[in-house]
Amino acid sequence: MHHTEVADLDFESWVCPVPLRDTPSVVMGHGGGGAMSGELVEHLFLPAFGTAAAAELGDxxxxxxxxxxxxxxxxxxxxxxxxxxxxxxxxxxxxxxxxxxxxxxxxxxxxxxxxxxxxxxxxxxxxxxxxxxxxxxxxxxxxxxxxxxxxxxxxxxxxxxxxxxxxxxxxxxxxxxxxxIPDGVDIHPRRARPGDAVLVSGDIGVHGVAVMSCREGLEFGTAVESDTAALHGLVAAMLATGADLHVLRDPTRGGVSASLNEIARASDVGVELVERDLPVPQNVRDACSLLGLDPLQVANEGKLIAFVPPESADEVLAALRAHPLGRSAARIGTCVADHPGMVVARTAIGGTRVVGLPIGEQLPRIC
Amino acid sequence: MHHTEVADLDFESWVCPVPLRDTPSVVMGHGGGGAMSGELVEHLFLPAFGTAAAAELGDxxxxxxxxxxxxxxxxxxxxxxxxxxxxxxxxxxxxxxxxxxxxxxxxxxxxxxxxxxxxxxxxxxxxxxxxxxxxxxxxxxxxxxxxxxxxxxxxxxxxxxxxxxxxxxxxxxxxxxxxxIPDGVDIHPRRARPGDAVLVSGDIGVHGVAVMSCREGLEFGTAVESDTAALHGLVAAMLATGADLHVLRDPTRGGVSASLNEIARASDVGVELVERDLPVPQNVRDACSLLGLDPLQVANEGKLIAFVPPESADEVLAALRAHPLGRSAARIGTCVADHPGMVVARTAIGGTRVVGLPIGEQLPRIC
The missing domain is CATH 3.30.1330.10 (PurM-like, N-terminal domain)
Known part of the structure; x- marks a missing residue:
């Protein structure tokens, strides 16, 4: 994992990537689902579409x-x-x-x-x-x-x-x-609230590693299979608890990192992850080490992230784990009022690192 | 125009193109909107999709x-x-x-x-x-x-x-x-009935010729501009007459010919065109002669074909002509009970020709 580890992070001096990088033409990073993809929407598509575009033009x-x-x-x-x-x-x-x-x-x-x-x-x-x-x-x-x-x-x-x-x-x-959308359901990236529990439905980084494993002759010791799956049954199981789910997101391109950063910005909240609680399978960890990738930035195709009110966290987590697609579900962090728009991770050795929005594309054409 | 002209056409001996041509791989014709496109849907996509697919999988x-x-x-x-x-x-x-x-x-x-x-x-x-x-x-x-x-x-x-x-x-x-879809409106390719008037909203073949004119160095004497336009306003004007519109179709890939053949098959009716009534502008006619194209098979992007009950034909035609996008609208033929599934044209010299469904692609990547 490439990151600066600092015990006391200076949130004030942290700068968001500059908008619209100075490139005259389309580069692979514009399709990566990270900062450059966002810039293309914000600084090219939305102004060009004008009043015909919805304000968000989201997923x-x-x-x-x-x-x-x-x-x-x-x-x-x-x-x-x-x-x-x-x-x-x-x-x-x-x-x-x-x-x-x-x-x-x-x-x-x-x-x-x-x-x-x-x-x-x-x-x-x-x-x-x-x-x-x-x-x-x-x-x-x-x-x-x-x-x-x-x-x-x-x-x-x-x-x-x-x-x-x-x-x-x-x-x-x-x-x-x-x-x-059923009556009474209101799930939206803008609804994250400080105090919300941040859950993930299972092992992360699997799809990206599976695709990389068969590309350009790369082979790893153990086979990693894509997690591609339809998740609406899992969501129905979560809704059946009666919990007021605030935000759901499938962390595809750009991985968990891109999804959490987008939610943090949309809701103007901070997110604090606990690194040791992230469910990263050993074979994904090994492959990521080999390739120099951060599992938080690797695409998933059968996982979801949920922001749920703290009082519902245990019940929703239990519902996830009771479903075949959520057996390895885990609570990975908390939504906080500090450092709005920013995602940080408490590392194993007690430090803190910024989990940035990926700029471009770690793994091109992953989905 | 490439066709066999016969005074007395033997409809019985006319054979529909064989289904699924014997090619192991995708060819340009599969994207042409003609017979090969139809075969790909009927013989590959529909069987492969299985029960998940709607029976028609139409436009x-x-x-x-x-x-x-x-x-x-x-x-x-x-x-x-x-x-x-x-x-x-x-x-x-x-x-x-x-x-x-x-x-x-x-x-x-x-x-x-x-x-x-x-x-x-x-x-x-x-x-x-x-x-x-x-x-x-x-x-x-x-x-x-x-x-x-x-x-x-x-x-x-x-x-x-x-x-x-x-x-x-x-x-x-x-x-x-x-x-x-407003209440009471039921417009569908299966609703053509013998006796229906066949109308077109204006000059045909314009878009295809416009794109060809700037491709690969081809230039014609007069400029032809694409007719690309949104047609729902024109449809609203037709609906406002209160007529029971049976079928509407925008003749894009494969042109008027492909659209009429599809309607004839879907409704199990015949279509008789009167060739001299087709609104083909002189510059499109010239370009088609030069390129060996049949204007009936050239793409349009701002025209529609309508099948309307005979008693409403004049009124709907008047509504078309009163709209800026329908000024050159014309009645081009009639829906008949004879030769179901087949489109024929009465030629200027009094003969009859089959207007076949284009097989593959006259003009690749036209839209």
Whole structure:
């Protein structure tokens, strides 16, 4: 792990990465889900879209539909829908534990689930490179069908484009999804509150390491399989406790670190992690050491982070652990009023380190 | 125009293109919106998706949401939503009359409008090639913002991925959209009935020729500008007549020919066009002659085809012509009970020709 360890961290002198780095063109880091991705949205897409854009343009939007005018971002009288989109460009397309097809379904299902929605419908749009084997495409489509069936969502509309062999790389998939948010559920990155317990549903860093393990000849001692999974069942189990869940997030690109930093900024709160409580499997730890990666920044595709009121923490943690997808769930930290917008970790030796928002991309094309 | 002209066409001996051509890999034609695109959906995606897929997997899905269980394809008690997705890979990204940004917004708005929906919300997902200029990306995003504002839709959620310079080609954009279908509106490719008048909202073949004109050094005598436009206002004007619109379709990839063939098959009816009534501008006609293209197979991005009951034809045509986007609207043919699934054209010299579903791709990467 690359970090400065300091016993008494000077929060005042810590500076957020400068907005919009001085590059004239798109670099890999703009797709990494870290600071550069955020800058592209904030300093290019939002100003360019102008008044047509919703103020947030986040991973998933909450829309009110029915009984009068439709609005976005406002809980109205009608049905509340969650709407989300994600493109998948993972390389290789097949990796231990899954394929781009699994990711394409589970990824969008999870974006919907993180607003507490019941995912219902997905669109599927393919950009195919000329020359891609139809058998390969068939396997990917089959993985999508199986994942959709497992998740209980319907694939209802689609599109296929083909680009010449010099302009693509196998199969790119976009899925967009619609879900319905149950009455009374209000889960949002802005709702983290000091005192909230920070939970994670299981081992972190698994997906990123699984993809890296089969890329460019890298092999590790033990096999690591992607954790790709649909998480809305797990969310339903958490909601069934009756707890007022404040924030849910699936820590994909940029890992736990990116998700916690985004939540800290959106809610204007601090987050304090306890490093020794992070569930990092030994094989992920080993692989990260070898590759010089921080497990906190490595992508997950079947895990969630939850901010829950302190009085509900034990009950929600128990509900997570009772579910097959949450057996290794753990409390990893606390939401604090100090150092708003910043995530810090108490290290094993008693120090404190800043857990920064990743700047660019540790692992390109991981999802 | 390439076709066999016969005075007395033998419909019995005409054979539909064989399903799933014998190719082991993806070819450009699979993305052309013609027969090969259809085969890929029917013989690969639908079987592979299995029970998770809606039976049709069309350009746009109708979903019922609210008051009980959500369903697809069935008009229920709740709100009826239209849901659609489209990826855009047009090359070049800027062309006379518009850019990939305009297409990305208008294309999905139009897919929604063709089910009679009022388009409300779009997602925007980018796959960017490393090295693409940020200024260029900014211009594209600005075009999207302007088009969305003009169309009155909100850009509510997004995603950005970056692929290395060998694996992309500038900017690929997926937009997915949600609209609400007004009560009483039931517009669907299966609703064409013998006797229906077939209308087109204006000049055909314009977009395809505009893109070709600036590609690979081709230049024609007169400038042709893309017709890219959002058509839901035009649809609203048609609905305001009170006519029971049966089918609407925007003839994009594969042109008027592909759209009419799809409708003929979906409704199990025949279509008879009158060739001299087709509004083909002289510059499009000239360009098509030069390139060996059939204007009926060239893409449009701001036109619609309508099947309307004969008694409403004049009124709907008048409503089209009274709208700025429908000034050159024309009745181009009639829906017939003969030769179901087939489109024929009465030629200028009194013969008849089959207007086939394009097999593959006349003009690759046109949208």
């Amino acid at each position: 998933s939007a909450v829309l009110s539909i029915g009984t009068g005018a439709a609005t976005d971002g406002v809980a109205g009288a009608g049905t509340r829908l969650a709407f989300s989109t994600d493109s998948f460009v993972v390389k290789p397309m097949f990796f231990p534990g899954g394929s781009i097809g699994d990711l394409a379904v589970n990824g969008t299902v999870n974006d919907l689930a993180m607003s507490g929605a019941t995912p219902l419908f997905l669109s599927t749009a393919f950009i195919l490179q000329e020359g891609t084997g139809l058998a390969e495409l068939g396997r990917i489509a089959q993985a999508m069908g199986t994942a959709a069936q497992t998740a209980g969502v319907r694939l209802v509309t689609g599109d296929t484009k083909v680009v010449d062999s010099a302009s693509g790389d196998g199969v790119y998939i976009n899925t967009s999804g619609i879900g319905v | 746009s899905a109708v979903l019922s949401i609210g008051t009980g269980a959500a369903t697809d394809g069935v008009a229920g008690a709740g709100t009826r939503l239209a849901f659609s997705t489209d990826s855009f890979v047009v090359k070049p990204m800027f062309f006379p009359g518009g850019s990939i940004g305009d297409l990305a917004v208008n294309g999905t708005v139009n897919d929604l409008a063709m089910s009679g929906a009022t388009p409300l919300f779009l997602s925007t997902a980018f796959i960017l090639q490393e090295g693409t200029g940020l200024a260029e990306l900014g211009r594209i995003a600005q075009a999207m913002g302007t088009a969305a504002q003009t169309a009155g839709v909100r850009l509510v959620t997004g995603d950005t991925k970056v692929v290395d310079s060998a694996s992309g080609d500038g900017v690929y954009i997926n937009t997915s959209g949600i609209g609400v």
